[in-house]
Amino acid sequence: MEKVETPAVVVDTDIIIDYLKKRQPGANLLKKTYLKYRIHITSMSLYELLYGVQQSRKINLINRLLKYVTVISFNEAAAREAATIHYSLKSRGLDIGVKDSFIAAICKAHNMPLLTGNIKHFIRISDIKVLPHENI
Numbered sequence: 001m002e003k004v005e006t007p008a009v010v011v012d013t014d015i016i017i018d019y020l021k022k023r024q025p026g027a028n029l030l031k032k033t034y035l036k037y038r039i040h041i042t043s044m045s046l047y048e049l050l051y052g053v054q055q056s057r058k059i060n061l062i063n064r065l066l067k068y069v070t071v072i073s074f075n076e077a078a079a080r081e082a083a084t085i086h087y088s089l090k091s092r093g094l095d096i097g098v099k100d101s102f103i104a105a106i107c108k109a110h111n112m113p114l115l116t117g118n119i120k121h122f123i124r125i126s127d128i129k130v131l132p133h134e135n136i
Contacts, residue, residue, distance in 0.1 A: 010041065012117070014116060104122055
């Protein structure tokens, strides 16, 4: 019998923050996603999460989360994608910022879909699959 591999998805920072703060829709969405997908986060999202907990000193929440997700690093392929994405969007007056450009580039470089509540930023980028919440 052939083993069927569980599909992978990159979960954006906003969904993780909602989950950690027990805020909807992210809290339930992350739980549902965990049942259907192998969850990944980008190294940029990890940075955003770690930066965000500095004042609250709730780093233990992030450490627990890291037991259940895989962190995808920003590598050379992602750097090349990010430069192209950021330049293209900024030159058209559609800048989404460096951090979201990095997140999109990591997804694109690894050919992985993105689950985000910030759809308006990421639909501007060609060749990146953004998962609608309804599909989870």
